[in-house]
Amino acid sequence: MTMIELNQAGRTFKVKRRTVHAVRDLTFTVAPGEFVGYLGPNGAGKSTTIKMLCGILTPSSGTVRVAGLDPSRRRTTLARHIGVVFGQRTTLWWDLPLKDSFELIRLLYKVDRKVFAERLAELTATLDLGPFMSTPVRQLSLGQRMRGDLAAALLHAPEVLVLDEPTIGLDVVSKAGIREFLARINAERGTTVLLTTHDLGDIERLCRRVMLIDHGRLAFDGTLDDLMASAPGLSSIEEVVTHLYTAGR
Amino acid sequence: MFGILRAYILIALWQARPGLAGYDVAQAVTFCFVTQAFIGPMQLFGGGLAIPQRIRSGDIALDLVRPAPLQLWTLAEDLGRAGYLLLVRGIPPMLVGAALFGIVVPDGPGRWAGLLAGLLLGVITSFGWRYLVALSACWLADDRGVNIASTVLTTFLSGLVLPLTIFPGWLGDVARVLPWAAMAQAPADLYLGTAPVLDTLAFQAFWAAALLALGALGTRAIRHKVVIQGG
Amino acid sequence: MVRTYLLLAWTWTRAAAAYPASFALLLALGCATAALDLAAILIIFANTTSLGGFTREEVLFLYGTAGIAFTLTDLLFSNLDRVSAHIRDGTLDTFLIRPVNAWIQIATDRFVPARIGRVLQAAAALGYALAALDLDPRRLWMVPVMILSGVVIFTSLWTLAAALQFALVDAPEVSSAFTYGSAQLAQYPFSVYGRELVRGVTYVLPLAFINWQPGLYALGRDDPFGTPGFMRFLGPVAALVLALLAALAWRQGLRRYRSTGS
Numbered sequence: 001m002t003m004i005e006l007n008q009a010g011r012t013f014k015v016k017r018r019t020v021h022a023v024r025d026l027t028f029t030v031a032p033g034e035f036v037g038y039l040g041p042n043g044a045g046k047s048t049t050i051k052m053l054c055g056i057l058t059p060s061s062g063t064v065r066v067a068g069l070d071p072s073r074r075r076t077t078l079a080r081h082i083g084v085v086f087g088q089r090t091t092l093w094w095d096l097p098l099k100d101s102f103e104l105i106r107l108l109y110k111v112d113r114k115v116f117a118e119r120l121a122e123l124t125a126t127l128d129l130g131p132f133m134s135t136p137v138r139q140l141s142l143g144q145r146m147r148g149d150l151a152a153a154l155l156h157a158p159e160v161l162v163l164d165e166p167t168i169g170l171d172v173v174s175k176a177g178i179r180e181f182l183a184r185i186n187a188e189r190g191t192t193v194l195l196t197t198h199d200l201g202d203i204e205r206l207c208r209r210v211m212l213i214d215h216g217r218l219a220f221d222g223t224l225d226d227l228m229a230s231a232p233g234l235s236s237i238e239e240v241v242t243h244l245y246t247a248g249r
Numbered sequence: 250m251f252g253i254l255r256a257y258i259l260i261a262l263w264q265a266r267p268g269l270a271g272y273d274v275a276q277a278v279t280f281c282f283v284t285q286a287f288i289g290p291m292q293l294f295g296g297g298l299a300i301p302q303r304i305r306s307g308d309i310a311l312d313l314v315r316p317a318p319l320q321l322w323t324l325a326e327d328l329g330r331a332g333y334l335l336l337v338r339g340i341p342p343m344l345v346g347a348a349l350f351g352i353v354v355p356d357g358p359g360r361w362a363g364l365l366a367g368l369l370l371g372v373i374t375s376f377g378w379r380y381l382v383a384l385s386a387c388w389l390a391d392d393r394g395v396n397i398a399s400t401v402l403t404t405f406l407s408g409l410v411l412p413l414t415i416f417p418g419w420l421g422d423v424a425r426v427l428p429w430a431a432m433a434q435a436p437a438d439l440y441l442g443t444a445p446v447l448d449t450l451a452f453q454a455f456w457a458a459a460l461l462a463l464g465a466l467g468t469r470a471i472r473h474k475v476v477i478q479g480g
Numbered sequence: 481m482v483r484t485y486l487l488l489a490w491t492w493t494r495a496a497a498a499y500p501a502s503f504a505l506l507l508a509l510g511c512a513t514a515a516l517d518l519a520a521i522l523i524i525f526a527n528t529t530s531l532g533g534f535t536r537e538e539v540l541f542l543y544g545t546a547g548i549a550f551t552l553t554d555l556l557f558s559n560l561d562r563v564s565a566h567i568r569d570g571t572l573d574t575f576l577i578r579p580v581n582a583w584i585q586i587a588t589d590r591f592v593p594a595r596i597g598r599v600l601q602a603a604a605a606l607g608y609a610l611a612a613l614d615l616d617p618r619r620l621w622m623v624p625v626m627i628l629s630g631v632v633i634f635t636s637l638w639t640l641a642a643a644l645q646f647a648l649v650d651a652p653e654v655s656s657a658f659t660y661g662s663a664q665l666a667q668y669p670f671s672v673y674g675r676e677l678v679r680g681v682t683y684v685l686p687l688a689f690i691n692w693q694p695g696l697y698a699l700g701r702d703d704p705f706g707t708p709g710f711m712r713f714l715g716p717v718a719a720l721v722l723a724l725l726a727a728l729a730w731r732q733g734l735r736r737y738r739s740t741g742s
Contacts, residue, residue: 013740056576058739072738079579091574095590096495107487108580250661254673258524258531261672265528397509401516410520417526 003160003192004030008062011048022048023216035186037207038196041245045216046196050164054084067159083153087165092137098148099133109156123151143174160192167199179205200237252285252342270414276441279353282346283440284409284433289338290331291375291432293409295400301386313472320468324376331372363446367439370453374431377460384467408434428456484584492591506594514598532671537612544606545691546666549630551598557587560638561656564645619698626694632719633690636726646733666690671704686718
């Protein structure tokens with residue numbers, strides 16, 4: 001049983017009549033309950049992978065399956081099984097108070113009212129959303145907004161959570177809060193998590209498994225210990241990752 | 250597109266009432282495309298000034314302490330843009346009008362000189378009005394209302410929707426002496442030669458001066474508000 | 481789909497209700513903007529008794545029917561003209577991760593209930609025209625039919641314009657000239673326009689079926705351009721064909737987006 005399965009998945013873009021391979025021959029699987037860090041330099045193909053996982057982008061070659069579904073063909077069905085957070089922009093409704101955004105999500109995902117109330121109460125407590133529940137999203141601070149986005153992505157209790165740079169721009173305290181929350185979701189609910197980040201602290205703290213993508217290809221896939229062992233003589237994760245990023249070019 | 254529809258409607262009206270308001274059909278059609286050409290340079294749909302944005306971001310404080318006075322400097326910028334827009338947004342509608350319906354062209358250097366003076370005064374009047382609207386953002390939390398109201402007044406009372414010369418009764422009398430008439434109706438009449446040149450220019454100059462004076466008062470008021478109260 | 485639409489629209493209405501002053505302001509300004517077109521018609525008829533062979537009340541009838549169809553579409557689906565902005569800002573992706581049809585979500589995003597004022601204003605003009613015209617009661621059934629097919633035609637035009645924005649991300653004004661231009665066109669009797677233009681908006685883009693062709697039937701008038709009588713009844717057919725085309729174009733546009741990204 002796998003939660004995410006990519007088989008020779010590739011994605012090309014036409015840029016000024018040149019064909020650019022954003023992702024090529026990507027093959028990996030993620031089992032239910034895994035917490036995977038997805039690393040790569042800017043432009044390596046991380047966001048392209050994530051968009052293929054949610055069905056926003058159709059792969060140009062190979063196959064992608066998430067929760068047993070082909071994302072690009074079954075996009076709206078898959079939406080009930082997957083939670084997505086984009087760190088760079090909110091998926092909430094900019095002009096609506098947070099609680100109205102959540103209510104909309106309940107209606108769109110057709111979550112039972114009672115079940116929803118319980119989940120929301122739990123998320124409100126763990127993410128401490130109470131103080132800004134009635135504030136329109138555009139007035140929230142970045143840290144508050146990210147907590148709101150996380151709650152929104154989990155209200156329909158997805159089996160798999162995909163996070164695109166969720167800690168970008170956050171201060172130390174907010175970051176710690178988000179990390180603790182993600183660890184807890186993964187441990188208690190068994191939610192599969194795929195996390196892309198440039199913050200290696202996120203990886204060290206959270207991910208048992210690390211995948212590293214460079215120039216659209218998988219350059220490393222293994223545990224954090226394997227990653228450290230792959231470059232003997234280097235002591236910190238920063239040094240190892242820098243080594244891997246620069247070795248590829 | 251809108252100019253073409255408007256031209257058809259004016260043609261139908263002038264076919265029903267030949268010689269209405271002293272225009273013949275060709276002049277009525279020309280009026281339509283000339284005023285269409287004014288939309289860009291006269292900014293008849295409003296806006297075009299960066300001031301409201303700078304007020305919201307607080308950058309207006311920087312503008313107010315520059316050595317060049319805010320109003321003059323903004324006017325210079327607006328005149329430059331108007332010249333550019335007259336070429337890129339003004340000429341295409343005239344060509345469309347000429348190709349589809351045929352339009353009349355001013356004859357004699359006197360008419361052209363009057364037209365150029367009228368265009369300049371029209372842009373200044375339009376600037377004077379938009380500057381006041383822009384400054385109002387300093388006192389209003391939500392400036393959408395003022396902006397839409399200004400656009401409605403300007404499009405309707407400048408002569409862009411229909412020539413002010415066919416507005417009936419008191420509505421026409423009032424519309425023809427308000428500042429918006431100086432932005433499209435007056436320069437269009439100078440183009441067509443259907444109004445006395447000096448009187449028209451004097452009318453435009455009056456409103457240009459009056460609105461600029463009000464703008465100067467407004468600038469003092471916001472300087473007071475921003476500098477003394479700290480925004 | 482209808483349920484989802486109502487849910488989304490209701491959420492935005494509730495959000496708008498939190499700012500009653502802003503609601504009242506937008507309502508008043510919407511009416512004022514819409515009143516300009518009406519004022520233009522009244523000013524024209526202060527100078528003449530007939531325009532293109534039609535009386536003031538007949539023109540108000542055409543204005544009212546086209547106006548209701550247009551303002552209803554504008555009220556219900558107008559956010560569709562912001563597709564290119566959504567693509568540029570990257571916010572289109574957020575619609576695609578929800579388990580609900582993307583068209584519905586985009587059409588209702590930032591639903592502005594205050595636009596209802598413009599519908600009421602157009603309805604008032606139509607009400608006045610109907611009261612003044614004394615039309616054949618056996619032909620009045622056409623009025624609701626033409627408004628309904630008008631809404632479908634305008635909505636299809638909006639959708640086509642939105643689909644076009646997937647290809648022309650940098651030129652949203654091209655599509656708004658197309659949608660607002662059609663609304664402007666339908667306010668006057670087509671007899672004022674040139675023969676070529678009228679042919680184009682009858683046989684190429686079926687704008688003549690919003691209110692002109694069915695309106696001639698309701699008013700009991702012959703077509704000055706001499707089209708055959710059965711054309712008066714083709715409104716619903718034209719609306720359905722256009723809706724089908726629009727749906728195809730939309731699917732194609734969305735597919736293009738999903739296969740090119742941005």
